[in-house]
Amino acid sequence: MKSVLSSLAIVVIAAGFTSCVQLEKVETREKTVARAPRPGSRFDEVGTIALYAGQPCTSQIMFDFQAVRSRSPVWLAARMHDTKALTDAANQRRRVHVWGVWQSGKDRGCNYVNVTRISL
Numbered sequence: 001m002k003s004v005l006s007s008l009a010i011v012v013i014a015a016g017f018t019s020c021v022q023l024e025k026v027e028t029r030e031k032t033v034a035r036a037p038r039p040g041s042r043f044d045e046v047g048t049i050a051l052y053a054g055q056p057c058t059s060q061i062m063f064d065f066q067a068v069r070s071r072s073p074v075w076l077a078a079r080m081h082d083t084k085a086l087t088d089a090a091n092q093r094r095r096v097h098v099w100g101v102w103q104s105g106k107d108r109g110c111n112y113v114n115v116t117r118i119s120l
Contacts (some may be wrong), residue, residue: 003041037103045075046072046097049090057110065098065113073111077103082115089120096120 047067052075056062060077063086067074076098077088089096097120100113 008059019110037102039102039111041102043074043098043100043102045069046095048093049076049086049096051087051090057107058103058105058112059112061112062086067097076115076119077112078115082118085118085120094117094120 006038009022022036040115044066045065047065047070050064050066050073052062052064056075058077062078062083064073065076076086086096096118098113098115099117100115102111104111
């Protein structure tokens with residue numbers, strides 16, 4: 001009887017761990033951001049802009065950029081002049097051409113593009 005209860009307890013604990021692991025994988029997939037090349041690399045893409053929702057890993061990040069050829073968003077940081085134009089493009093759902101340089105934040109996995117030029 002004790003061996004049956006022990007086996008049942010082990011199965012229940014294993015099922016609990018398995019369900020937790022699957023939840024972590026789903027959350028990680030939803031937060032996936034485009035893989036960045038090494039810092040200092042050039043960025044040149046066309047796509048759509050959205051205001052960044054959530055707590056960024058660095059204060060400069062204000063936008064999510066969805067490139068036409070990619071499924072993963074890229075985080076963008078821009079100067080004040082470009083911020084106004086990007087905000088207008090996000091509100092009007094317009095495509096933009098973004099040039100910039102890849103930067104690395106203090107946190108691991110905190111890679112973003114520092115915008116140098118945009119074209120609407």
